[in-house]
Amino acid sequence: MRRKLPSLVLAVLVALATAGVAAAANGGFTPVEPASPNAHHIQHAYYLILGFTAAIFVIVESLLVIFVVKYRSRGRARAVEGAQVHGHTRLELIWTVIPVVILAIIAGFVFYELPNIDSAPAAADPIHVTVEGHQYYWQFDYTDSPNQARSIGTLHVPAGAVVDLKVVSPDVIHSWWIPALGGKIQAIPGRTNHTWFQADPGTYDGECAELCGVFHASMRATVQAGSQQQYRHYLATWQDTIGKQIWNGVCATCHGNLGQGGYGIAIANNSLLTQKSGLEGILRNGFTGAQGSMPPVGDTWTQEQIDAIAAYVKKNIYKSAPVGATGGG
Amino acid sequence: MAARSEAAYPVGWKNGRVASWLVTVDHKRIGILYIATSLVWFVAGGILALLMRTQLATPNEAFLTKNSYNEVLTMHGTTMIFLVVIPILAGFANFLVPLMIGARDMAFPRLNALSYWLFLLGGIILWLSWFAKGGTAHAGWWSYPTLSENLPFASPGHGQDYWILSIHVLTLSSLLGAINFIVTIHNMRAPGMTWMRMPLFVWSIETYAILLLLALPALSAAVTLLLLDRTVGTHFFIPSHGGNIVLYQHMFWFFGHPEVYIMVLPVFGMISEIIPVFARKPIFGYKAVAFSTIAIAFFSMLVWAHHMFTTGLPVGLDSFFMISSMVIAVPTGIKIFNWIATTWRGNLIFDTPMLFALGFIALFTMGGLSGIFLAAFPVDWQVNDSYYIVAHFHYVLFGGSAFGFFGGLYYWWPKMFGRTLDERLGKWHFWLLFVGFNLTFLPQHMLGLLGMVRRVYTYHQGGQWEAYNLVSSIGSGIMALATLVFLINVWRTNVLRKGIRAGNDPWLADTLEWYTTSPPPAHNFDSVPYVTSARPLRDLRRRLAEQPQ
Numbered sequence: 001m002r003r004k005l006p007s008l009v010l011a012v013l014v015a016l017a018t019a020g021v022a023a024a025a026n027g028g029f030t031p032v033e034p035a036s037p038n039a040h041h042i043q044h045a046y047y048l049i050l051g052f053t054a055a056i057f058v059i060v061e062s063l064l065v066i067f068v069v070k071y072r073s074r075g076r077a078r079a080v081e082g083a084q085v086h087g088h089t090r091l092e093l094i095w096t097v098i099p100v101v102i103l104a105i106i107a108g109f110v111f112y113e114l115p116n117i118d119s120a121p122a123a124a125d126p127i128h129v130t131v132e133g134h135q136y137y138w139q140f141d142y143t144d145s146p147n148q149a150r151s152i153g154t155l156h157v158p159a160g161a162v163v164d165l166k167v168v169s170p171d172v173i174h175s176w177w178i179p180a181l182g183g184k185i186q187a188i189p190g191r192t193n194h195t196w197f198q199a200d201p202g203t204y205d206g207e208c209a210e211l212c213g214v215f216h217a218s219m220r221a222t223v224q225a226g227s228q229q230q231y232r233h234y235l236a237t238w239q240d241t242i243g244k245q246i247w248n249g250v251c252a253t254c255h256g257n258l259g260q261g262g263y264g265i266a267i268a269n270n271s272l273l274t275q276k277s278g279l280e281g282i283l284r285n286g287f288t289g290a291q292g293s294m295p296p297v298g299d300t301w302t303q304e305q306i307d308a309i310a311a312y313v314k315k316n317i318y319k320s321a322p323v324g325a326t327g328g329g
Numbered sequence: 330m331a332a333r334s335e336a337a338y339p340v341g342w343k344n345g346r347v348a349s350w351l352v353t354v355d356h357k358r359i360g361i362l363y364i365a366t367s368l369v370w371f372v373a374g375g376i377l378a379l380l381m382r383t384q385l386a387t388p389n390e391a392f393l394t395k396n397s398y399n400e401v402l403t404m405h406g407t408t409m410i411f412l413v414v415i416p417i418l419a420g421f422a423n424f425l426v427p428l429m430i431g432a433r434d435m436a437f438p439r440l441n442a443l444s445y446w447l448f449l450l451g452g453i454i455l456w457l458s459w460f461a462k463g464g465t466a467h468a469g470w471w472s473y474p475t476l477s478e479n480l481p482f483a484s485p486g487h488g489q490d491y492w493i494l495s496i497h498v499l500t501l502s503s504l505l506g507a508i509n510f511i512v513t514i515h516n517m518r519a520p521g522m523t524w525m526r527m528p529l530f531v532w533s534i535e536t537y538a539i540l541l542l543l544a545l546p547a548l549s550a551a552v553t554l555l556l557l558d559r560t561v562g563t564h565f566f567i568p569s570h571g572g573n574i575v576l577y578q579h580m581f582w583f584f585g586h587p588e589v590y591i592m593v594l595p596v597f598g599m600i601s602e603i604i605p606v607f608a609r610k611p612i613f614g615y616k617a618v619a620f621s622t623i624a625i626a627f628f629s630m631l632v633w634a635h636h637m638f639t640t641g642l643p644v645g646l647d648s649f650f651m652i653s654s655m656v657i658a659v660p661t662g663i664k665i666f667n668w669i670a671t672t673w674r675g676n677l678i679f680d681t682p683m684l685f686a687l688g689f690i691a692l693f694t695m696g697g698l699s700g701i702f703l704a705a706f707p708v709d710w711q712v713n714d715s716y717y718i719v720a721h722f723h724y725v726l727f728g729g730s731a732f733g734f735f736g737g738l739y740y741w742w743p744k745m746f747g748r749t750l751d752e753r754l755g756k757w758h759f760w761l762l763f764v765g766f767n768l769t770f771l772p773q774h775m776l777g778l779l780g781m782v783r784r785v786y787t788y789h790q791g792g793q794w795e796a797y798n799l800v801s802s803i804g805s806g807i808m809a810l811a812t813l814v815f816l817i818n819v820w821r822t823n824v825l826r827k828g829i830r831a832g833n834d835p836w837l838a839d840t841l842e843w844y845t846t847s848p849p850p851a852h853n854f855d856s857v858p859y860v861t862s863a864r865p866l867r868d869l870r871r872r873l874a875e876q877p878q
Contacts, residue, residue: 027775027793028774028777028778028793028797029775029778030778031711031712032778032780039711041707042707042708042711045707045708046702046708049701049702050702052701053698053699053701053702056698057694057698060665060669061691061694063669064672064687064690064691067669067672067673067677068677068687071608071675071676071677072679073676073677073678073679076676078609078678078836078837080609080676081609081610081676082608082609082610082674082675082676083610083673083675084611085610085613085670085673085674086611086613086615087613087614088670092614092617092663092666092667095662095663095666096659099658099662100659103655103656103659103701106655106701106705107651107652107655107705110651110705110707110708113707114644114707117707117710118707171475171482171483172482172483173473173475173476173574175714175782177714177780177782179780182710182711183639183709183710183711184639184714185639185641185710186640186641188574188575188640188641189475189568189574190569190572190573190574191568191574191575191641193641194641205780206780207780207782207785208782209714209783210473211399211468211469211473211476211784212476213399213476213482213483214395214396214399215395216399216785216786217786217787263395286481286482288481293481295482
């Protein structure tokens with residue numbers, strides 16, 4: 001009985017793996033449902049490799065189980081030798097050549113799919129966005145827009161449009177990844193990387209994929225692919241919401257939703273919130289002092305962004321009385 | 330005792346119970362010291378892993394967060410790689426290489442002792458960093474700049490400096506060890522032991538030592554530049570002053586990928602020793618197994634940038650590193666097929682070492698196959714730095730290296746201590762570990778494909794994310810239980826002395842270490858037989874059987 005246990009467990013494993021192929025796309029057996037051509041083509045390559053590797057997995061593990069069951073000792077003494085076979089050149093050549101052929105097919109297919117993954121469709125007129133990874137938020141700079149539109153945390157694009165992303169970072173390495181919209185690309189200080197997507201309508205979430213410090217886990221990004229109208233509406237009215245976006249996406253991570261404090265100090269009743277110039281200095285240059293230190297979160301912000309966050313905190317966050325009295329919701 | 334004359338036969342302080350271990354230059358004792366020290370850190374690093382799995386068991390958990398989590402993940406990775414897997418393999422190599430080649434000791438016994446003490450020192454430096462200003466290093470075990478730089482919101486404080494110092498000391502230790510292994514293997518083999526009659530484990534240690542010599546200097550150089558940046562104000566890796574971060578990635582992975590094979594080739598060697606003995610057969614295709622080791626080592630020097638596919642390298646480079654990474658799968662496949670063929674028509678005996686060896690094949694195959702996805706760089710863009718990667722390298726490093734070295738421990742324990750580890754507990758250990766391991770790491774493939782990135786201290790999604798994470802955390806608990814069973818087994822065998830006394834050759838094995846007593850005397854062999862094949866002990870047994878009584 002005990003000797004059959006290995007085969008049993010392995011059989012279960014094999015069953016699990018094959019069930020995975022069957023369950024496809026549901027339950028995490030393939031990458032998330034693609035919503036952009038590059039992600040679709042990555043998925044194709046994934047399926048091809050999955051087909052070959054699943055077959056190899058089943059063959060190797062079954063052989064192992066079959067041999068384990070078939071050639072088990074069955075109470076023979078240890079001194080009894082098995083067949084003294086030292087090798088078989090032709091057989092060994094076969095299991096060298098077959099993997100070479102399989103790998104060549106996989107590599108060939110990757111090169112076949114590569115143009116569709118690596119480069120955006122040539123015909124389309126792309127929208128240009130600079131994605132800036134920053135401790136600990138994503139900032140989007142809509143470089144085509146005449147009014148220097150920006151957003152924090154959420155990227156607004158028209159569905160179906162090709163979006164060309166320039167990916168940069170001013171501080172440490174981050175990694176841009178929206179699983180449904182294709183692969184990752186690192187945001188590296190001192191370097192500009194490129195990627196692209198062409199999103200189906202919908203909302204897609206992702207996270208920074210490179211350890212970037214204390215709040216790496218909070219560095220989320222969302223892509224909202226709506227209508228052309230919604231996109232143009234956002235670009236036209238970005239100043240109206242940018243203060244709130246900055247508060248929620250940048251400040252609240254450390255200081256709490258209401259400025260009640262958290263990892264960073266409580267700031268809700270700090271009168272600095274009402275002084276724009278002082279606030280601007282801290283946002284642009286960071287701060288180191290007895291109460292702790294703060295990174296220069298706003299070192300790449302436009303004057304409009306500074307104005308907007310200053311106005312927002314003055315109006316919505318600043319409380320002259322201690323915040324504890326109002327209770328943190 | 331009473332009759333002993335102190336004057337005539339003085340017993341120096343060096344022969345004391347503790348002191349004799351402190352001043353020893355005996356390769357067997359040094360090997361055991363290496364292994365014991367590594368196991369202590371294995372438990373410590375495992376506890377760190379359990380802390381992380383506890384934090385990740387459910388969404389929005391607050392057990393271990395932010396910087397503490399980053400410290401723990403950095404220390405877990407660094408400890409498991411530099412203080413567990415590499416040194417425990419060095420320990421096996423120390424104990425086994427001279428015995429397997431019929432030598433009296435290593436070529437440079439004092440240098441050998443220095444290697445061990447440097448390893449211990451390096452480990453202590455790393456773990457002292459818990460008390461450093463600003464806590465331990467928290468930039469991950471790669472310590473990518475600029476996060477690892479001495480900048481206000483990267484890695485101020487001294488934890489990172491401790492980390493660098495520790496790496497320097499540990500690389501020195503490994504380099505000295507590597508030189509020692511190469512000199513020993515080249516010069517001290519028993520009469521008749523040609524290269525093609527050398528045990529496959531010794532082949533793997535020869536290759537492991539060469540790889541260490543070639544790869545470690547790149548790491549030392551990289552962390553030296555980082556140290557200069559941090560302490561004297563250079564800016565090799567500070568882009569705002571003209572530095573280049575990608576350079577660090579290249580230097581680190583130029584070491585980092587051979588490193589993977591440094592951690593797994595000696596285990597391949599152990600598996601190649603264990604499977605034939607418990608199948609009662611010779612290894613299938615000795616030359617193929619030996620030469621594939623060399624091939625893997627060679628190609629492992631040419632694949633480093635597959636760790637950097639998301640760095641934004643030119644497509645030409647990505648393509649080169651995809652193909653070289655796929656090429657390395659071929660010699661690895663050869664080994665797996667040869668091991669399986671070795672079990673064909675054998676008399677398979679499922680003692681614990683064999684269970685671990687077969688478990689190794691089953692799990693390493695999984696880790697190798699998930700690696701093909703990563704070699705295909707567009708697919709890597711999707712799964713890189715997600716939990717898929719975490720699953721992949723744990724299948725290689727735990728399912729591979731750790732299952733292998735546990736098999737090795739059960740197999741050579743009687744030679745090291747003269748007593749066999751308990752088989753019943755050993756089987757419990759194996760099955761708990763096998764089940765726990767798969768529960769922990771199989772779901773992590775799915776988590777990665779669902780979009781969970783690695784090195785996050787929390788996540789907010791419920792549903793499948795929560796289910797897979799919970800299963801993974803439960804699995805890690807079972808692995809902890811398995812390790813406890815192993816420790817009890819060691820306690821029972823060596824401290825309570827309940828282990829069965831082993832003769833010279835309890836497994837009827839093939840190689841020279843089983844020719845001497847268990848444990849071997851200080852000088853290893855009174856005489857070494859002339860080696861006429863890769864299986865000298867079997868030759869000897871047959872000759873004895875042919876002699877008329």
